[in-house]
Amino acid sequence: MRTDERMDERKKQVLAAIVQDYILTGEPVGSRTITRRYNLGVSAATIRNEMADLEEMGLLEQPYTSAGRVPSDYGYRYYVDCLMAPERLTREEVEYVYQRYNQKMLEIEQVLEETARLVSEMTAYTAVAMGPNQDHAVLEQVQIVPVQATNKALLVAITSTGIVEHRIFTISDNITPEDLARISQVLNTNLQGIALEAMQRAVLKDIYREITEHRSLVKLITDLLQQILVLEGNEKVYLDGIINILSQPEFKDWDKVKEILAFFEREDSLRRIFNASPGGGLAIRIGQENKEEGIDKCSVVTISYAVEGKIIGKVGLLGPTRMHYPRVISVLQCVADSLSRSLQQFYR
Amino acid sequence: MRTDERMDERKKQVLAAIVQDYILTGEPVGSRTITRRYNLGVSAATIRNEMADLEEMGLLEQPYTSAGRVPSDYGYRYYVDCLMAPERLTREEVEYVYQRYNQKMLEIEQVLEETARLVSEMTAYTAVAMGPNQDHAVLEQVQIVPVQATNKALLVAITSTGIVEHRIFTISDNITPEDLARISQVLNTNLQGIALEAMQRAVLKDIYREITEHRSLVKLITDLLQQILVLEGNEKVYLDGIINILSQPEFKDWDKVKEILAFFEREDSLRRIFNASPGGGLAIRIGQENKEEGIDKCSVVTISYAVEGKIIGKVGLLGPTRMHYPRVISVLQCVADSLSRSLQQFYR
DNA sequence: TCTTAGCACTCTGGTCTAAAGAGTGCTAAA
DNA sequence: TTTAGCACTCTTTAGACCAGAGTGCTAAGA
Known part of the structure; x- marks a missing residue:
């Protein structure tokens, strides 16, 4: 960022103070407030000059003439990248997270639900947990039960990510349980370890070679597999x-809230936002x-979770740009860590 | 209701007019408005007298002295019971509902999700679809797959209501696939057709008689069955x-909205409300x-859906007491009907 | 050159008042 | 029994006003 050249130590202190104070109170921060609450050793007038500079640089904004300053998106960005001091969770909080994951949870779905609940509870923002991405998952087992x-x-x-899906379908009268058992068996030997995406093409031929009758049924079943696992x-x-x-004062406005709720109802938007940063980590x-539409006044923080070193999904949260970033980051890191370890049991 | 004696024809007309107008506009209704919009053939002063009577009888309320009148809960009740003219859906709307249910939907879950979406879309209130009640369901099939x-x-x-549930569990090393197949088979012959509630007690003995080893595993499995199906x-x-x-003007108040959203997060409350009227139908x-707490300013309308004459679940909606009852009822009846028929395919 | 005290100015938010509007209840006449 | 008329009540809206917070600028001091 070119702004760096002009950012001396004191400007950083002032920016940090403003961001922190604004995150805390939600009120525009004035020069007096800073001299009172943060001991920078200079007078309010000096702070005012610095604030004018910071505004010039695009890091601060003024809601109206002669109000206090508010961080701009860039201001938050600079704070997050360069100024923020990480916040450590207390021993009790870490303990609490562990304890929540030590409950008896027998299905991935349950673990993810609990994860979302835990994050929203600990941060007071809206939490999202996204189930495993199946793009690189392989089929582990398939079974047809009459x-x-x-x-x-x-x-x-069952996939290698531990997801179980099922579907009931109709079969014609001339199919015997033995037929189904045979198909199950052939599918298993041919499909096990095959990536879900690749399932359709080449493999189907091998299967057809082994099963000479009921081919339309086999086609139906592989289609269903595709549908329930991939789609x-x-x-x-x-x-x-x-x-x-709703508790955030910046969303006291009816239309804003509606926009955001509408955003939450569009699951595909949520997925896109969560997958927008391709790398792993935070x-x-x-x-x-x-x-994405409707959330340009919000910040989204995501972190990936992994099993055996492989990133398989993401957890995160959405809140106002005036977000308590240090805490949010610590919570997410702690939770993602526990989640990864907790999920281990569903994989071999 | 004792009020009936004092309710002459004109009072009914006035009450109906007020309820309808208030449902439409959301504003307290004055005597002038009624003479203008509804042609009752009498003057505003007469209407005023009638309104005073109706207020005395507890059917109307005044937000403040010399404002218009608003129906009380009793007023709505009388309207719903005695005055309301049923509203018929248009041919297109009925057609639309049919078409929505004619999509390829392969699982009950999908059908119910779609039902909730459809009802909320057609009424602009918050819709709820409740999955089949399993209390009188019987186990149809059970299968253990290594x-x-x-x-x-x-x-x-799989239960007789068409619900499929699954659960992964850990087995000890000395259990062979053949053991599991045998247990599956014994469980099936013993549990098929048994009510889920009754599963625990007597039947377990029969099973033990047939399986002499791995009893702790059998216990685990029946416990899991209980858990996933009943709980x-x-x-x-x-x-x-x-x-x-949020679109309802009566819920412009922050705290009210929070109360209702909190209510929605308590699923057990929702279930209680929906099962509060034991009979079938509307x-x-x-x-x-x-x-229930938090929804005393709301109305809840529910209707049961049935398969083969047996009531198995409910659909409904929640909105302000100022609800468009005639339309809501027609929509729910049409949807419940289509839903029942659509579900038929999942039962034998 | 940087810092700071002082001061005039700006903008918001709350409180107060006044006026307009909607609707009622009561009375007296038809 | 119904209705016209009228005084009265209560809310809502707009405007006016003031206190408070904060700024920007200037000029003096370090």
Whole structure:
């Protein structure tokens, strides 16, 4: 950032003070307030001059002439990148997170739901946990169970990410349980370890070579597999703490709240926002850095979780740009860590 | 209701006019407005006298001295019970509902999700669809699938209400796939057709008689069955259109909105409200008739859906007491009807 | 050259008042 | 029994006013 050249030590202190104070109070910060609350050793007039400079540089904004200053999106960005001191969670809080993950949780869905709840509870923002991305997952097992005394069967599939999906479908009368068992077996030997995306093409031929009859049924089943695993089972979204948005004074405006709630109802937008920063680890997007509609007054912080070194999904939260970044980051890091370890049990 | 004796024809007309006008506009209704908009053939002064009577009878309320009148909960109740003219959906609307249910929907969950979405869309209130009540459901099938190359197994169960639930669990090393197949088979012959509630007691003995080893595993499995079917799979709640609540002018108040959103987060409260009217068919609960906390300014309308003559679940909605009852009722009846027929396919 | 005290000026937010508007209740006449 | 008329009540809106917070600028001091 070119602004760096002009940022001397004192300007940094002033910016940090303003951001911190504004995050705390939500009120525009004046020069007097800074001299009173933060001991920078200079007078209010000096601070005023610095503030004018910072505004010039685009790091601060004034809601109206002769009000205090408020950080701009760039101001937050600079704070997050260069000024922010990490906040450590207390021993009790870390303990609490561990304890929450030590509950008996037997399904991934439950773990993710609990994760969203925990994050929203600890940060008072709206939390999102996204289920494993199945793009690079492989099929672990597939089983077809005839439903007795009906013309239905149940297809169950397990992926390497520990996701289980099922679907009931209708079979014609001439299919016997033995047929289904045979198909199950052939599918398993051929599909195990195959990436979900790749399933369709080449592999299907091998299967056809082994199964000469009921090919339309096999086609149906592979289609269903594709559907339930790739289209529906992929990156399920778990939301918690939507109400928290309402507690933020910046969203006292009716239309803003509606915009954000509408955003939450569009799951694909949520997925896009969460996958916007391709790398792993922590990602912070402030204000207009979020390209999706309706959340340009919000910040989104995400962190990836991984199993055996492989990134498989993301957790994060959404709140006002006036967000308590240091705390949010610590909470997310702690939670992502515990989540990763907790998920280990569902993988081999 | 004792008020009936004092309700002559004209009073009914006046009450109906006030309720309808208030539902439409949301503004207190004055005597002038009624003479202008509804042609009752009498003057405003006469209407005023009638309104005073109706207020005395507890059917109307005045927000403050010399404002117009607003229906009380009793007023709505009388309107709903005695005055309301049913509103017929247009041919196009009915067609639209059919078409929505004619989509390819392969799981009950999907159908119920779609139902909630449809109701909220057609009424602009917050819709709730509740999954089948499992209290009188019986187990249809259970299957245990070993997960290859791990010490895990997958338990899948289907109930007579068409609900499929699954759970992964850990097994000890000395359990062979054949053991699991045998247990599956014994469980099926013993548990098929057994009510979920009754599963625990007597039946377990029969099973033990047939399986002499791995009893702790059998115990684990029946416990899991109980858990996933009775505790978690029962009456799942599908919500849609929470934003709609915000559009209602009566909920412009911050705290009210929070109260209602908090109510929505307590799923057990939702279930209680929905099951509050034990009979089948349509149920309307107005204002304080709802005993749950936070929604005493709301009305809840529910209708049951059934398969093969048996009531298995409910659909409904929540909105302000100033609700467009005639339309809501028509929509719910049409939807419940289509839903029941659509679900038929998941049952035999 | 940088810092600071002083001061005039600006803008918001709350309180107060006045006037307009909507609607009522009561009375007396039809 | 119905209705016209009228005084009265209460809310809502707009405007006026003031206190408070904060700024920008200037000029003097370090």
